[in-house]
Each structure stands twice: as structure tokens, then as C-alpha cells.
Amino acid sequence: MVLIKSISGIRGIIGGSPGDSLTPPDIVRFVTAYADFIRAATGKARPMIVIGRDARTTGEMVSRLVSGTLMGSGADVMDAGLSTTPTIEVAVADLGADGGIIITASHNPEQWNALKLLDARGEFLSARDGNMILDMAEKGDFIYSGHRDTGTYDFREGMIRHHIERILELPWVDRESIRNRDFSVVVDAVNSTGGLAVPELLEALGVRKVTCLFCEPTGRFPHNPEPLPENLARISEVVRQQKADLGVVVDPDVDRLAIITEKGEMFGEEYTLVAAADYILSRKPGNTVSNLSSSMALRDITEKRGGQHFYSAVGEVNVVARMKEMQAVIGGEGNGGVILPDLHYGRDALVGIALFLTWLAKRRITCSELRNTYPDYFISKNKLEIQPGARFGDILHSLAGKYAGYRVDTSDGLRIDLDREWVQVRKSNTEPVMRIYAESNTAESAGRLAGMIMDDIRLLMDPRP
Numbered sequence: 118m119v120l121i122k123s124i125s126g127i128r129g130i131i132g133g134s135p136g137d138s139l140t141p142p143d144i145v146r147f148v149t150a151y152a153d154f155i156r157a158a159t160g161k162a163r164p165m166i167v168i169g170r171d172a173r174t175t176g177e178m179v180s181r182l183v184s185g186t187l188m189g190s191g192a193d194v195m196d197a198g199l200s201t202t203p204t205i206e207v208a209v210a211d212l213g214a215d216g217g218i219i220i221t222a223s224h225n226p227e228q229w230n231a232l233k234l235l236d237a238r239g240e241f242l243s244a245r246d247g248n249m250i251l252d253m254a255e256k257g258d259f260i261y262s263g264h265r266d267t268g269t270y271d272f273r274e275g276m277i278r279h280h281i282e283r284i285l286e287l288p289w290v291d292r293e294s295i296r297n298r299d300f301s302v303v304v305d306a307v308n309s310t311g312g313l314a315v316p317e318l319l320e321a322l323g324v325r326k327v328t329c330l331f332c333e334p335t336g337r338f339p340h341n342p343e344p345l346p347e348n349l350a351r352i353s354e355v356v357r358q359q360k361a362d363l364g365v366v367v368d369p370d371v372d373r374l375a376i377i378t379e380k381g382e383m384f385g386e387e388y389t390l391v392a393a394a395d396y397i398l399s400r401k402p403g404n405t406v407s408n409l410s411s412s413m414a415l416r417d418i419t420e421k422r423g424g425q426h427f428y429s430a431v432g433e434v435n436v437v438a439r440m441k442e443m444q445a446v447i448g449g450e451g452n453g454g455v456i457l458p459d460l461h462y463g464r465d466a467l468v469g470i471a472l473f474l475t476w477l478a479k480r481r482i483t484c485s486e487l488r489n490t491y492p493d494y495f496i497s498k499n500k501l502e503i504q505p506g507a508r509f510g511d512i513l514h515s516l517a518g519k520y521a522g523y524r525v526d527t528s529d530g531l532r533i534d535l536d537r538e539w540v541q542v543r544k545s546n547t548e549p550v551m552r553i554y555a556e557s558n559t560a561e562s563a564g565r566l567a568g569m570i571m572d573d574i575r576l577l578m579d580p581r582p
Contacts, residue, residue: 119549122147122251128222128231131175139230144182148218149261150254151234152190154246155216159237163268165193167209167235169200169276170220171369172309172334175230179220183232187218188268189261197276199310199334201371202233203465204280209239210461211279221370224343225548227336240462241434277314280467281321287459289400290471294478296323301361303328303377305352307342308335309369311466318467319365322474328359344368344375344453345498346383357381363477363484367466373453374466376473378484387412387451391491393469394447396476397457398422403446406439408432409532410541410554411451417492430529431543437462451496497563500550501571507578509544509551515577516542516570533570538562540570 120129120138127147129139136143155164166187170176176199184194192215197208202219209217217235225231234242234250242250262268284290302324306312312332319327330352331339341348344366356364356377363384364377376384376392384392391414394405398419405419408431416426424446429439436456440448449456454464455472477487503509513531524534530543530551538557545552553574555567 121549122254123247126232126234126247128225128229130228131179131230141182144179144232145186146257146259147232147250147254148183148186149190149259150250151216151218151232152187152192153253153259154250156191158246159215161215162266163191163193164215165195165212167195167197167205167212167214167217168220169197169205169208169217170310171201171222172199172312172336173220173222173227173230173369174336176220176336179230179232183218183220184270188270190259190268191262191266192268194268194270196270196272198272198274199313200276201280201310201314201467203372203461203463203467204276204314206235206239206463206465207280207283207461208273208276209235209237211283219370223370224368224373226341227338238462240437243434243438277310277317281314281318283460284318284468284471285321287457287468287471289397289457289459289475290322291475291478292321292323295474298362298474298478298481299326300324300363300474300478301326301328301359303330303352303356303359303361303364304332305330305349305364305366306332307338307340307367307369308333309338309342309371310334311367311369311371314371314467315365315367315470318470322471324474326361328355328361330355338369342369344373344386349375349377349383353377353381353383365470368453371466372464374455374469374473375453376484378488380485382485384484384488386453387494387496388414388488388491389453389469389473390447390449390451390455391415391418392476392487393449393455393457393472394418395422395491396472396479397447398424401446404443406436406443406445406448408436408450409526409529410543410552411449412494412496412556413537413539414492414494415451428526433464435529494556494558495560495563496554496556497560497567499553499567499571500545500548501553501574502550503544504578512574512577513542516573519573535566538566540566542570542574
């Protein structure tokens, strides 16, 4: 079984033995530590915590454990129910809450669940704060509230609608242009809460022709929920059959966005952020940020628009910190995660949809024509299990030595830049594997570069002839 504890929360497969997978005792212990941390950080005896969940079948069970534990720890709970990660992030800030917990394992398969932890700004915790909670959970030195001091529970409806209204208020979202284009859109929401949020957003934007695939929030994922090309054959087929203008794909907690062109082809998950940034930069010049695993295309577009592009370590909290440091007007991650500070500092597929449709409407071109305006880069995404006894740090050190003649960045695993292509090796934050990403100007050369590094790694993990 698998249980992953990190600064951003706790994630694992539901069931099994405590400490080996995500079980009720693990949830209670971790949530108690979080409640104690929030109480200490805010100085409030009765902090308010917003919670919400995706549609996983285990979500209700986990949600009840979370809310009960928070109440037993003296915190007041505002439960938004079925929701999205960005919706809860917006809710924490707009309701003046002291923190938030999102019950979702994001792109992981349905047997997984997780707790994502937010601070009072509705942003993911810093590494320092996350490590403090991990230490508190490990010690388990807890005292719960007496009967007069337990927290309250309030179920709050309408938070998705509130989130959508906040998006519609943005000066960059042009409903009239979208309505006039009379778009036909197919949606794949993988039977999670995107099935509630995305059709409602599209209706609010004036899109009248919407075909929903897998939009019932049953938590029974019809395919692997990660929005990658190999998982999106059905929506690609439907877009072609219906001659739709585009397809929209979100992951279970709606913080990642992938687009399908009118030809039923991938716009490119990496290019979701590129297109959104291109539009924002056309209206509000400035800097951009993406993580070290993201495409060079954002850098090219930013420089073309007169701004500067900066990289950060992988992870939303790292991107956000770098965006604040560099006063970026937009940023995100190459997995389809768009972060627009004018709304909130979090990856948000809903605002990504609104920006993309506005830009497409204003350009008066097709989805595939828009894609053709951007430079062509191809990323090969791979992963390897770390073999028992293998030392990840030693592997990176050996690779850095072998490729010392190139530009090497060790701020997040190891990234090696070779002229107009790069490769990165890093430990996954969400799975017990190492990820090997490579980018080049052709799919073949990207795959070849990734393969070369993976061969090096295999040799280092098993040096026998």
C-alpha cells in the first residue's frame, strides 16, 4: 500500500493498515495537527476552516472524518461539499477563513484520496509550515476540546457559483465576444466535480452548444483521470463527429486544463498556459513564471511580448512564491495549470477556460490555427521506479558530473540544458517514482534525449555488467 506525506498534505490509497496507506487514524492524526497549527498561527481559539471535496467515492467518508476532527479540535467548519480545488482556494480568501482543506487526490486513480492544505490566503502552505505540521502529526501530542468548546458545522451551498461570478468580473473575460462566436464545446469532466462547474461556467459565458461526456459526479472515473493524450480518445472522437469548435478536459479537482482542437487533436497541455499567457500579456504586459518541467514556449511568448520569464521549482507553492517575487502577471505549470493573480494565487482550470475562449473569440480563428501561432516544442514525459537500495541523491550527483559541460540546475532535482533542449530528473511529489522529462523541437529528439538519460539512470541503479 502507499501513503505519501509531503509539505502540501497527505495522499494515499484508501484502506489497509495505518501508516501504510490512507486510513481513518492517519486522517484524524494529520487533520488534528493541521488544526493545532492553524490555531497557533492565527492565535484564535476557534479558527474557521473551509473544506470541500471532489467526487471520489471515498470523499464523503473522508469529509466526515475531516469535519468531525476539526470540530473536535475546536475549529468551526464551513463545508462547501462537492467542489473544486480553486473554488475552495477562492472561498477561503473571500470568506475570511483561517485555512482550508481540499479532499482530493487530483489526477490519481479513484482508489486514492488526499488532503490538500491551505493557509488563510487560500494558498498552499509553505515548506516550513508543511514540515511543521508533519512533525506535529508524527509526535501526536494532541489535546482535544471539551464539550463546551467543540467547533460548529455549517454546510454552505453556492461556492462554485461564487467562484464563477468572480471569474466573470475579471476585465480580461469578454462574455460578449464569446457569445457572438457561438462556440460548440465538448466537455470531459471524468465524472467528478468538473461536471458541475464547467457546464455552469460555459453557460454563464454564453456558450449555448455544450456536449457533456462523463459529467455526472459519481466518482467512477471512466478512464485514467490524468488529462494526457492517451486517456482522451473518446472526447477527441466526439469533437470530430460533432464538428465542435473545441473540447475541454479537466482533472477530478479542476485545477488542470487540456484543450482538444476542432480536428480532435491535442492543443497540448503545455500550451494551455501559453495561450492564456499570450492573451493576458497582450492586455497587461509583464513577467511570467513556470516551473522547471514546463515548456520553453512560455519563455518565447513572454519575451516576444516584451516581458521576462522566470523558472521555479516544481510545485504550485514554489511557482506562486516565484510569481510574487517577480511580480508576474500570469504563471503556472505545464500540466495545464493556469495561475492568474488578478483572481487568486492557485491553479484554476475554470479561469483558464474563460481566458482561452476569450482569446479564441477575439482572434477569430480556429483552435488549431491558434496553436499554429506558437513555437513547436515537444516534451517526452516518463517515470521510473526507484529500485530498492538506490540512492536518488547519488544518482543525481553522478548525472551532474557526467553532463558537467552543459548548464546544470540542481534547484529541483537535476535539469540539464543542452542548447535548445533540456532534460530534468526529479522525485515525484505525488507518486513513489522519479520523473524524467525532456523537451526538444521534435517528438523524436525529445524521446531520444529522455531515453538516453533513463539508460544512464538504470545503469546507476544497477551497475552490474
